[in-house]
Every structure is written in structure tokens, then in C-alpha cells.
Amino acid sequence: MLDTARIYRKADITPVRHVGNLLDRIRKSSLNAFVSVNGPGALEQAELSGKAIEQGREDLLLGIPLAVKDNICTRGINTTCSSEILKDFVPTYDAHVVERLKARGAVIIGKTNLDEFAMGSTTNTSNIGPTKNPWDQTKTPGGSSGGSAAAVAAGLCSGALGSDTGGSVRQPASFCGITGLKPTYGTVSRYGLVAFASSLDQIGPMARSARDTAVLFDAVKGHDGRDSTSVPQEYDATSLDGIDLKGLRLGVPDIFFSEGLAHDVERSVRYAVSVFQELGAVIVPVDLPRIRYGVAVYYLIAPAEASSNLARYDGVRYGVRHGGEKDLFEMYCETRAKGFGREVKRRIMLGTYALSAGYYDAYYRKASQVRTLIIEDFRKAFEVCDIIAGPTVPVTAWGLNDMVDDPLSIYLLDIYTIPANLAGIPALSIPCGFGDNGMPIGLQLMAPAFMDHIILGAAITFQDHTKFHEVRP
Amino acid sequence: MRDYETVIGLEVHAQLLTNAKIFCSCSAAFGLNPNTNTCPVCLGMPGVLPVLNGKIVDFGIRLGLALGCTIEKRNVFARKNYFYPDLPKGYQITQYENPLCTDGRLDIEVNGATKRIGIRRIHMEEDAGKSVHDESEPYSSIDFNRAGVPLLEIVTEPDLSSTQEAVSYLRELRRILMYLDICDGSMEEGSLRCDANLSVKEKGSGRLGTRTELKNMNSFKNVQKALEYEVERQTRLIESGSAVEQETLLWNALLGKTQSMRSKEESHDYRYFPDPDLIPVIVDDAWVERIADTLPELPAAKRRRFIEQYGLPAYDADQLTQTRALADYFEQCVSLYGTPKEVSNWIMTEVIRVLNEKNRDITELPVTPPMLVELLGLLKKGTVSGLMAKEVFTEMADTGRNAPAIIKSSGLEQVSDEDALAVLIKDVMAAHPKETAQYRAGKTQLLGFFVGEVMKASKGKANPKVAGNMIKEMLET
Numbered sequence: 028m029l030d031t032a033r034i035y036r037k038a039d040i041t042p043v044r045h046v047g048n049l050l051d052r053i054r055k056s057s058l059n060a061f062v063s064v065n066g067p068g069a070l071e072q073a074e075l076s077g078k079a080i081e082q083g084r085e086d087l088l089l090g091i092p093l094a095v096k097d098n099i100c101t102r103g104i105n106t107t108c109s110s111e112i113l114k115d116f117v118p119t120y121d122a123h124v125v126e127r128l129k130a131r132g133a134v135i136i137g138k139t140n141l142d143e144f145a146m147g148s149t150t151n152t153s154n155i156g157p158t159k160n161p162w163d164q165t166k167t168p169g170g171s172s173g174g175s176a177a178a179v180a181a182g183l184c185s186g187a188l189g190s191d192t193g194g195s196v197r198q199p200a201s202f203c204g205i206t207g208l209k210p211t212y213g214t215v216s217r218y219g220l221v222a223f224a225s226s227l228d229q230i231g232p233m234a235r236s237a238r239d240t241a242v243l244f245d246a247v248k249g250h251d252g253r254d255s256t257s258v259p260q261e262y263d264a265t266s267l268d269g270i271d272l273k274g275l276r277l278g279v280p281d282i283f284f285s286e287g288l289a290h291d292v293e294r295s296v297r298y299a300v301s302v303f304q305e306l307g308a309v310i311v312p313v314d315l316p317r318i319r320y321g322v323a324v325y326y327l328i329a330p331a332e333a334s335s336n337l338a339r340y341d342g343v344r345y346g347v348r349h350g351g352e353k354d355l356f357e358m359y360c361e362t363r364a365k366g367f368g369r370e371v372k373r374r375i376m377l378g379t380y381a382l383s384a385g386y387y388d389a390y391y392r393k394a395s396q397v398r399t400l401i402i403e404d405f406r407k408a409f410e411v412c413d414i415i416a417g418p419t420v421p422v423t424a425w426g427l428n429d430m431v432d433d434p435l436s437i438y439l440l441d442i443y444t445i446p447a448n449l450a451g452i453p454a455l456s457i458p459c460g461f462g463d464n465g466m467p468i469g470l471q472l473m474a475p476a477f478m479d480h481i482i483l484g485a486a487i488t489f490q491d492h493t494k495f496h497e498v499r500p
Numbered sequence: 501m502r503d504y505e506t507v508i509g510l511e512v513h514a515q516l517l518t519n520a521k522i523f524c525s526c527s528a529a530f531g532l533n534p535n536t537n538t539c540p541v542c543l544g545m546p547g548v549l550p551v552l553n554g555k556i557v558d559f560g561i562r563l564g565l566a567l568g569c570t571i572e573k574r575n576v577f578a579r580k581n582y583f584y585p586d587l588p589k590g591y592q593i594t595q596y597e598n599p600l601c602t603d604g605r606l607d608i609e610v611n612g613a614t615k616r617i618g619i620r621r622i623h624m625e626e627d628a629g630k631s632v633h634d635e636s637e638p639y640s641s642i643d644f645n646r647a648g649v650p651l652l653e654i655v656t657e658p659d660l661s662s663t664q665e666a667v668s669y670l671r672e673l674r675r676i677l678m679y680l681d682i683c684d685g686s687m688e689e690g691s692l693r694c695d696a697n698l699s700v701k702e703k704g705s706g707r708l709g710t711r712t713e714l715k716n717m718n719s720f721k722n723v724q725k726a727l728e729y730e731v732e733r734q735t736r737l738i739e740s741g742s743a744v745e746q747e748t749l750l751w752n753a754l755l756g757k758t759q760s761m762r763s764k765e766e767s768h769d770y771r772y773f774p775d776p777d778l779i780p781v782i783v784d785d786a787w788v789e790r791i792a793d794t795l796p797e798l799p800a801a802k803r804r805r806f807i808e809q810y811g812l813p814a815y816d817a818d819q820l821t822q823t824r825a826l827a828d829y830f831e832q833c834v835s836l837y838g839t840p841k842e843v844s845n846w847i848m849t850e851v852i853r854v855l856n857e858k859n860r861d862i863t864e865l866p867v868t869p870p871m872l873v874e875l876l877g878l879l880k881k882g883t884v885s886g887l888m889a890k891e892v893f894t895e896m897a898d899t900g901r902n903a904p905a906i907i908k909s910s911g912l913e914q915v916s917d918e919d920a921l922a923v924l925i926k927d928v929m930a931a932h933p934k935e936t937a938q939y940r941a942g943k944t945q946l947l948g949f950f951v952g953e954v955m956k957a958s959k960g961k962a963n964p965k966v967a968g969n970m971i972k973e974m975l976e977t
Contacts, residue, residue: 218548219548221547253549335773337590339546340546382773383771384769387772
């Protein structure tokens with residue numbers, strides 16, 4: 028992104044040429060990373076931004092081609108959530124983040140693939156089929172923001188927006204060898220993000236480097252009156268110089284290195300930790316005793332909220348309608364039976380059950396209480412450390428067809444990413460090595476709420492001393 | 501036949517008079533073309549979010565304070581999940597645990613006695629859209645203008661023990677809502693809606709009967725009829741040894757009966773949970789105090805004051821305090837004119853008659869208090885007769901002109917001038933020599949005849965009192 032901005036100004040290539048080339052590559056790509064491509068719109072914006080650059084405007088985002096996950100609303104461009112039920116839905120409004128990017132002269136090059144309504148870790152549940160991992164097209168790019176991660180890794184765009192409810196930015200970033208940030212809850216407006224689980228959802232930037240990620244984060248963060256959970260606060264720009272790691276207290280909890288962690292992932296993450304140590308960080312032991320309940324808590328709260336959030340797709344006002352010639356009840360049933368895929372239906376049923384009379388206290392309320400305990404764990408941990416480090420995912424990307432009938436095994440692999448969503452704290456994934464199969468491995472950094480700039484700064488410093496993020500598929 | 505007791509609890513929905521809807525900036529106005537007052541938020545489009553209009557909390561606190569409620573400090577909105585085509589999001593945003601107001605009361609008058617009705621809770625919520633079913637079409641239409649219009653739901657304890665009590669509770673609540681300027685109180689337009697929970701039990705029995713829920717009673721008359729019908733229906737069932745079924749009933753005003761809408765088995769599980777899109781609203785003491793400072797005098801207090809300060813009968817006080825504007829009108833007239841009872845009589849008869857005839861509000865009446873008082877002054881002076889004053893008032897209400905102008909131009913002024921009357925009386929005496937002789941011979945009951953003739957001759961303008969005295973004098977001399 029920063030490279031592209033420099034090249035534009037050296038007049039090596041104009042935005043129109045660059046965007047045109049990318050559009051060609053996207054069309055020829057076999058990755059299935061995009062749900063739709065914004066050809067004419069992208070070129071039009073590239074033209075305008077090119078002129079602005081010629082006139083000497085400095086904005087780094089001018090003409091920068093960005094991809095947007097297809098659950099983020101774009102005015103006049105289909106926003107499908109990779110679901111049959113919204114396959115023809117065209118919003119009349121831009122998400123807050125899209126408004127912000129457009130205002131800066133960035134180019135929205137297309138909408139990227141995801142697991143249906145962001146429910147999944149592979150993009151397998153997309154109605155257009157899975158995206159492939161650019162490092163090995165027989166492997167999954169991860170999910171749910173798999174399309175965005177693959178597009179960035181394959182160089183089909185300079186950066187992308189994803190959304191992260193339980194790891195959906197960080198896990199595919201890890202699988203595709205890029206950097207992805209799940210910001211502090213409330214930092215980036217959710218206005219225009221199609222809700223999956225409102226108390227956990229956060230839009231996050233994805234790019235090849237932590238610097239690019241920081242630039243994109245700064246572009247989209249900030250208060251928005253249309254989202255009541257957007258924190259009314261002024262933010263400073265994130266420093267792109269990195270931070271001095273000398274004396275930084277790096278918490279490395281044992282629980283992140285327990286059973287189920289693949290040995291090659293452990294090796295790379297331990298190596299990354301040693302890099303931090305070499306750069307002056309002090310390793311401190313921290314204990315997060317209750318995050319072992321994270322997956323269980325998440326799979327009650329997220330489906331519960333989802334079951335309600337997805338009620339609006341009823342065939343009445345927009346989207347697909349089936350059985351409209353029959354009675355109302357039949358229309359609801361057929362529309363939702365045909366419009367939603369299996370995983371979405373599974374989660375709607377789970378969530379409906381968790382909220383039902385007689386079960387609410389045992390499931391939803393209990394889960395909310397445990398969530399509070401997990402928040403408390405992090406609060407205590409951050410009394411003794413500045414950043415918590417660990418693996419992003421216990422394994423590297425798996426085969427496209429692996430575990431398709433075993434959702435529970437896939438759910439359990441969210442173990443490291445889920446706690447940050449439950450606690451609302453910032454977390455990012457940066458490349459820190461490669462597995463025995465040559466697939467990228469991600470290091471996860473977490474910090475207290477509103478310390479996004481600290482983990483971005485640490486990641487920038489890390490990347491200034493390592494080359495993992497520069498390796499291309 | 502045994503004796504039975506009725507147990508009624510009411511749930512009233514009051515649409516609030518805010519400019520904007522509760523969670524978006526669309527207008528909350530009534531009666532616009534269908535679906536013109538909508539936006540992505542109130543249509544429940546993908547990705548949009550609700551933002552609370554703080555005015556709704558102000559209004560809720562106002563009512564809560566007026567009803568002596570405890571105001572909740574930490575207010576959480578919840579989602580009530582159910583599917584219906586006019587419910588855009590598939591859930592209604594409402595309050596469930598910890599409503600804004602709890603534990604209040606409203607005193608009503610029944611047969612001259614005061615009864616205290618407990619208010620269980622008042623909470624804030626959004627209205628749904630409106631389904632329009634046209635029997636001649638194979639489809640239904642939905643108007644989303646109403647979707648997101650703010651409501652307060654006011655729930656009583658089951659303290660009402662007759663239809664009469666229920667209706668007087670509803671009247672008093674409506675009056676308070678209107679006094680507080682938070683609801684226009686129109687049951688016909690649906691800005692005030694009432695549902696009831698009703699059961700019947702044997703007198704003195706500690707066990708409540710099975711209750712039914714009644715909906716769709718969209719006027720005071722219908723509330724009364726529906727409740728009466730339901731009391732009778734349940735009593736009949738119990739008398740005949742059958743069980744009352746717990747169900748939701750719709751009042752059918754055309755057929756004059758309740759009809760089953762859904763049974764207990766079919767009742768929804770609303771799966772309430774806190775809405776994660778909204779943050780808790782913290783109502784601190786300062787907020788409550790700020791609202792308390794703006795509370796107007798409430799109907800009950802005003803009634804008491806009218807009785808004490810103006811010496812009015814309870815009936816007058818009740819009539820005059822129907823609305824704040826009418827009470828203000830009365831008080832302005834009295835401050836200019838005095839004699840409260842005389843003013844009260846005029847307002848309760850003439851003013852209210854004209855308002856009812858024209859279906860207008862006192863604020864729309866062109867006759868201002870100074871204008872009415874001017875007319876009362878002319879009446880007292882005898883410039884116009886009582887009958888004429890009523891005519892003059894009607895014209896004032898029609899045209900907005902003041903009393904002297906109307907009297908002058910229509911020649912309604914009474915003739916009290918003695919010289920002019922003396923001429924008329926002499927003429928009448930001359931025209932009726934026989935009667936004059938008879939009167940003078942002692943048949944004094946003929947006085948009425950002479951007054952009538954003088955009035956006729958004056959085309960009704962003679963002041964009958966003055967004329968009567970003069971006739972007597974002239975005949976007897």
C-alpha cells in the first residue's frame with residue numbers, strides 16, 4: 028500500500044493502469060477470492076484519484092486498490108454475505124468504513140468471498156464455493172474473511188477489510204501469511220457491517236505489512252454516531268515508526284501452548300517470541316485460567332445473537348422470497364430453508380435454543396457471566412504485561428475438503444482467537460514462519476482495550492527485523 | 501346464583517409525541533402516505549443500527565414521576581423475537597428486565613370514592629408497522645411509517661375490579677398523558693391502545709380464575725363493551741361448570757364479541773435478551789430532577805384546587821380539567837371576570853357545546869378568554885339577553901369577531917332605553933283597549949300578555965325585565 032503510493036508519485040504507473048492490471052488479474056485468477064468485481068467504478072475512482080495525485084495531493088490512500096468483504100455494505104454494489112438469501116441485494120447506503128475509504132480517494136476494487144454471513148473458518152459455506160489459498164490452491168485460505176486474505180496475499184489488492192467475530196480476520200491472515208488486525212470493540216463503526224454477532228463483530232484491516240495495516244486502520248477507525256457501540260473518542264494517528272521493544276513486558280501464557288498445538292506452529296511462535304526477547308522485550312508468565320471456556324461461551328453468545336440478527340431475512344422486504352404464493356408461514360419456511368445454508372441454519376438453531384424459555388439462564392445468561400470472568404482474566408494479566416503473545420491458530424491451513432462434516436473440530440480451532448472478541452480487546456496476527464508443509468504461520472499479539480497502536484507498533488518493529496511478511500506465495 | 505368478582509389488569513400503549521422515531525431520524529408523524537416515512541434503519545435493512553432518541557427517556561421519566569414510580573438507573577433495551585411481516589427486524593426493541601419505571605400508582609374516582617390502582621411497570625419500546633389486509637386482493641400490504649414510532653407501555657397491577665374502574669383508569673391515564681404533552685391520546689388513530697387481562701373468580705376466593713387477554717379495543721366504548729362481554733362470557737362458563745381457557749382474544753366491534761386469536765399452546769416464546777446494538781442508558785439523579793422541574797400540575801391536583809380555590813362542585817372541576825388548555829381557559833376567564841361558577845356554567849354548556857359540534861380543541865377556538873369575558877359583561881349589564889348571548893357566542897366561535905361588533909351589526913342589542921320603551925308600551929295599550937281595561941279591573945295576570953306584545957313590537961329587542969316593570973307602572977297609573 029505504502030509502496031503503491033510511492034510508485035504512483037514516482038509516476039512509474041498511474042492508478043488507472045495499476046487498477047486496470049489488477050482487474051485483469053482478478054478476472055484471470057482461479058482463487059475465487061471475489062464475489063463481485065467493481066470494474067467500471069474502480070477505474071472511475073482510479074482516474075479521479077490519479078488526477079488528484081498529479082495535482083500534488085498527498086493522501087496515501089489516493090488510488091489505492093482495496094477489497095471489501097462482502098458482508099460490508101457498498102452503495103450500488105451487491106452485498107451478498109455469500110448467501111443465497113441476499114444474492115441480489117444492492118444496498119442504498121455505504122458502510123461507515125466504505126464512506127471513509129471513498130472520502131480518501133481509495134479504490135474499491137471488489138467484494139470478497141466469505142463463509143455465509145461470516146459463519147465459518149474456511150469460506151466453504153459460501154454460496155459461490157470456497158476461496159483457495161494462494162500458497163497452495165488445495166488448501167483453505169481460512170475464514171471467514173478468506174477472500175480478503177487470499178486477495179491480499181495474491182497481490183490482487185493492496186489491502187482489504189475483513190470482519191472478525193471470533194477470529195475471522197486473524198485466522199485467514201495467519202493462513203495466508205499476511206497481517207490482520209481485530210481492533211478494540213467500538214473503535215471501528217459497525218454501521219453497514221451486516222451483523223453476525225453484534226457484541227463481538229468488529230471490522231478489521233488486512234494487508235501485507237503491519238505498516239499498511241496501520242494505515243488502513245487509521246483510515247477506518249473513529250467515532251460514528253450511527254453506531255451506539257462506537258466509542259466517542261478522538262484517536263491519534265498510529266505511528267508508523269514502530270515502538271521500542273526494550274523493556275516491553277511480553278506475556279506468554281502457557282494455555283496458548285497446550286495440547287492440540289501443532290509442533291511446527293509452536294516452533295515458529297517460540298521463535299518469534301525469542302525475536303522479541305532479542306529486541307529487548309521481557310518475557311513474563313501470565314495466567315488466563317478461564318479462557319479455556321472461551322469456545323463454549325462463544326458458541327452460545329454468537330449463535331444467540333445471530334439467531335436474532337438473521338431474523339430480518341424473511342422474504343418480506345428484500346432478498347430472495349420463496350413460497351410467496353402460499354401462506355405466510357410457508358413463505359417464511361421456504362424462504363429461510365432455501366435461502367440459508369447448513370452452517371447458518373445450524374447456528375440459528377443453536378442460538379434459538381440457547382435463548383429459549385427455560386434454557387436462557389443455563390445457557391445465554393451463564394455464558395454472559397463467564398464472559399465477564401474472561402474479561403477479568405485479561406484485566407489481571409495486563410497488570411503484569413503490556414502485550415500477550417501466542418499462536419493465532421493451533422494449526423496451519425488444512426485441505427479444502429478436510430473436516431467439512433466435522434464442524435465441532437473446526438469450532439475448537441478458534442480457541443486462541445475467540446478470547447479477544449469476548450473481551451473486546453485488540454488482537455492482530457502477523458506472519459512468523461512456515462509449517463512443515465510450507466504454509467504460513469501467524470503470531471497473535473493482544474493488548475488492553477484501545478492499545479491497538481501498541482500491538483501495531485510492536486508488529487512494525489518485529490517486521491523491521493524479520494522477513495516473513497515479505498515472502499510471496 | 502353465586503357472586504363473582506372480576507380481576508382486570510390493563511396494558512396501555514401510548515405513542516409518544518416526539519418529532520423523530522425512537523431509533524432513527526424519520527418523522528414519527530401520523531397519517532402520511534404509506535412508506536414515505538422510512539429509512540434503512542426502520543425498515544430493518546442489513547447492516548444498519550439503532551441509535552436511541554433521548555427524548556423518549558425524558559417522556560418516560562415524565563410519566564413515571566407523574567405516576568409516582570421508581571425510576572430505573574440503568575436501563576437496558578432487549579429484543580423481543582417473533583416473526584411478523586410488519587415487524588421489520590424480526591424482533592421488537594423493547595425493555596424487559598429493569599424497565600424505566602416501576603411501582604407507581606394512579607388514583608381513580610369510582611362512585612365518589614377514591615381507589616388506588618398500582619402501576620407495575622412502564623417501559624420504552626418501538627412500534628411495529630401496520631399490515632393492511634384488503635379482502636378483495638390476494639395479498640396484504642404493509643405500511644412501515646409506524647415502524648419505530650416510540651411507545652410507552654404502561655402496565656397496571658391486577659387491581660381493577662370492574663369494567664367501570666377500568667374505563668375510569670383509562671380516562672384518567674389518558675388525561676395525564678395529555679397533561680404531560682407526551683401523547684395525543686387518540687384511541688381512534690391508535691396513538692393510545694389498550695389491552696386487558698381479565699379473569700373472574702368467586703367472591704372472596706383467594707384463587708384467581710383463568711385469565712384471558714383482550715386486544716383490539718380501539719375506543720373507550722369498545723373497551724367498555726369488550727370487558728363487559730368478557731366478564732359475562734367467563735361468568736357464564738364458570739356457572740355452567742366449564743373451564744375458561746387461557747387464550748388471547750380479539751374484540752370484534754362489528755359482531756360485538758370476542759374471538760380467539762391464539763391459545764396458550766400457540767403463544768410465542770419471545771426469547772428476550774439484551775440488545776447488543778444499544779448501550780445501557782444511565783439515568784442519574786440530575787436527569788430525573790431536570791424532568792421533575794418541568795412537570796405541570798396534574799389533573800387530580802387541579803381538580804382539588806378548582807374545588808377549593810373556586811368553590812366549584814366536583815362535577816364542574818372534573819369537566820373543566822378535561823384538558824390542560826380548557827382548565828387554563830377557565831382560569832384566565834375567572835381572573836378577568838370573577839364569579840367562577842358563572843364562568844364555569846358558560847364553559848360547561850356553551851363553550852363545550854360549540855367545541856363538540858365542531859369537533860375542535862379549545863386551543864382552536866377563536867373566542868379568547870377576554871372575548872368571552874366581554875360577552876359575559878354585556879350579558880350582566882343587560883345589553884343582551886341570555887338567549888341572545890348564546891347566539892352571539894355561536895357567531896363569535898364561527899367568525900372570530902368580538903361580541904360588541906356582532907351585536908351592533910345584527911341589531912341584537914336590547915332596548916332598555918325607557919323613552920323608547922314607553923312609546924312602544926303606549927302603542928300596545930292603544931291597540932288593546934279591552935285588555936287594558938281588564939288589567940286595570942284587577943286581571944293582573946294579563947301582564948305576561950302585554951310583555952309578549954311589547955317584545956313582538958320590538959322584534960325581540962326589548963329588555964323584558966325593564967319592559968315588564970314599565971308596563972306594570974303605566975297600567976297601574
